[in-house]
Amino acid sequence: MKVLIIGAGAAGSVVAQKCAMNKDIFTEIHLASRTLSKCKKVQALCRAKHGVEIGVSELDADVVQDTVDLILKVRPELVINMALPYQDLAIMDACLETKVNYMDTANYEPIDEAKFEYHWQWAYQDKFKEAGITAILGCGFDPGQTNIYCAYAQKNLFDEIHYIDIIDCNAGDHGQAFATNFNPEINLREVTQRGKYWEAGQWIETEPLEYRKMIDYPEVGEKASYLLYHEELESLVKNIKGLKRIRFWMTFGDEYIKHMEVLQNVGMTRIDPVVHNGVEVVPIQFLKTLLPEPSSLADGYTGKTSIGCVITGMKNGSKKTVLIYNVCDHEQTHKEVEAQAVSYTTGVPPVTGAIMMAKGFWGKEAGVFNVEQLDPNPFMEEVAKQGLQWFVKELDADLGELTEKRAKYAA
Ligand code: NDP
Numbered sequence: 001m002k003v004l005i006i007g008a009g010a011a012g013s014v015v016a017q018k019c020a021m022n023k024d025i026f027t028e029i030h031l032a033s034r035t036l037s038k039c040k041k042v043q044a045l046c047r048a049k050h051g052v053e054i055g056v057s058e059l060d061a062d063v064v065q066d067t068v069d070l071i072l073k074v075r076p077e078l079v080i081n082m083a084l085p086y087q088d089l090a091i092m093d094a095c096l097e098t099k100v101n102y103m104d105t106a107n108y109e110p111i112d113e114a115k116f117e118y119h120w121q122w123a124y125q126d127k128f129k130e131a132g133i134t135a136i137l138g139c140g141f142d143p144g145q146t147n148i149y150c151a152y153a154q155k156n157l158f159d160e161i162h163y164i165d166i167i168d169c170n171a172g173d174h175g176q177a178f179a180t181n182f183n184p185e186i187n188l189r190e191v192t193q194r195g196k197y198w199e200a201g202q203w204i205e206t207e208p209l210e211y212r213k214m215i216d217y218p219e220v221g222e223k224a225s226y227l228l229y230h231e232e233l234e235s236l237v238k239n240i241k242g243l244k245r246i247r248f249w250m251t252f253g254d255e256y257i258k259h260m261e262v263l264q265n266v267g268m269t270r271i272d273p274v275v276h277n278g279v280e281v282v283p284i285q286f287l288k289t290l291l292p293e294p295s296s297l298a299d300g301y302t303g304k305t306s307i308g309c310v311i312t313g314m315k316n317g318s319k320k321t322v323l324i325y326n327v328c329d330h331e332q333t334h335k336e337v338e339a340q341a342v343s344y345t346t347g348v349p350p351v352t353g354a355i356m357m358a359k360g361f362w363g364k365e366a367g368v369f370n371v372e373q374l375d376p377n378p379f380m381e382e383v384a385k386q387g388l389q390w391f392v393k394e395l396d397a398d399l400g401e402l403t404e405k406r407a408k409y410a411a
Pocket of ligand 1: 006007009011032033035038059060062083084085087106138139141142143144183184186293294295342343345346
């Protein structure tokens with residue numbers, strides 16, 4: 001399969017290298033990004049570490065015609081979008097014009113509005129069908145692997161699923177006072193927004209990180225976790241039958257929350273422009289310039305990520321709860337592809353998804369799909385081989401009701 005990867009950041013570097021490590025499947029790999037020097041750095045890594053030559057190009061993927069021209073030059077069978085959510089629609093437009101399959105790891109967001117909704121991309125359904133091409137949305141870890149854990153549970157472990165809690169822990173230490181593990185702008189937009197979960201057929205909003213729960217994560221232990229809205233909830237509500245409640249939890253250390261609140265209080269996470277000395281500046285974009293790049297955190301990062309889905313439902317008339325999860329070690333991923341575990345867990349699923357397309361398991365039908373709509377079984381088998389081993393553990397009970405609030409919101 002000939003593949004074009006757009007975005008040479010922390011996760012894009014993993015995608016390019018993992019494709020290089022599967023050279024029997026990816027016969028040609030081309031990496032394009034806004035900054036050519038970053039593509040060249042990944043090119044050198046692919047050559048030195050994996051013995052594979054990849055092509056590189058400078059590309060501003062906001063300009064549809066430039067992406068069309070590059071696609072026509074490279075002639076890929078699949079474009080993997082590892083740039084930012086702002087580029088999703090422009091890259092989908094370029095794929096439509098050239099009739100090439102599309103895949104990404106994060107849903108479209110308008111740059112001036114922090115809204116995590118699929119409707120903009122779902123609106124491409126008919127156009128992709130008519131063009132006879134496939135778009136696979138949200139094929140990272142969360143969204144991505146977590147959706148596939150739910151689809152796997154639905155297909156193999158339950159007759160009906162009632163409750164899902166996606167639990168996401170990074171228990172690693174990068175040694176910085178404050179840094180984000182993926183693109184700072186996207187990360188801070190996500191965690192500073194109001195929280196939201198779905199129960200009994202409706203969305204319930206919360207204050208930002210209002211609810212807290214101690215969750216016991218495999219290989220990591222108990223960690224304070226906070227309820228927040230995450231985009232996979234929207235598609236899973238539609239695609240998992242019988243669902244009564246779905247929530248998303250993420251761990252944050254006290255230091256991270258302290259920094260985030262100060263930044264928010266002083267206006268540094270604002271996404272609207274402010275005039276400074278006669279120049280328009282978007283505070284969150286300036287903040288991104290100051291913070292470490294996620295790819296720079298890999299060297300010396302210790303500890304593990306532990307991410308999974310706690311799923312409760314019925315099987316043969318009995319109620320049961322399982323946790324399906326992966327644990328990933330920052331030091332090991334650094335050794336393998338010079339990346340930290342968050343970039344690794346984001347980068348391995350799209351490569352596995354691409355392998356699913358190359359082998360004909362996915363992409364048989366034209367249109368726009370979230371990953372849980374596709375067959376999870378061959379993916380689960382392959383993703384373990386590609387570096388993200390997974391486990392199923394029976395639990396005594398689900399995570400229960402919302403009981404504890406963060407001190408700021410406690411009565
Ligand atoms: P980075 O900021 O490290 O990388 C983003 C890359 O995209 C940068 O190299 C950047 O270029 C490039 N880029 C930005 N704008 C353009 C453009 N207009 N044209 C071409 N290239 C562009 O972020 P990450 O690698 O951490 O994240 C990449 C993506 O993965 C994001 O969409 C993020 O939301 C998603 N993600 C998904 C996760 C999941 O589990 N589903 C988890 C984590 C991230 P430059 O270097 O010039 O700035």
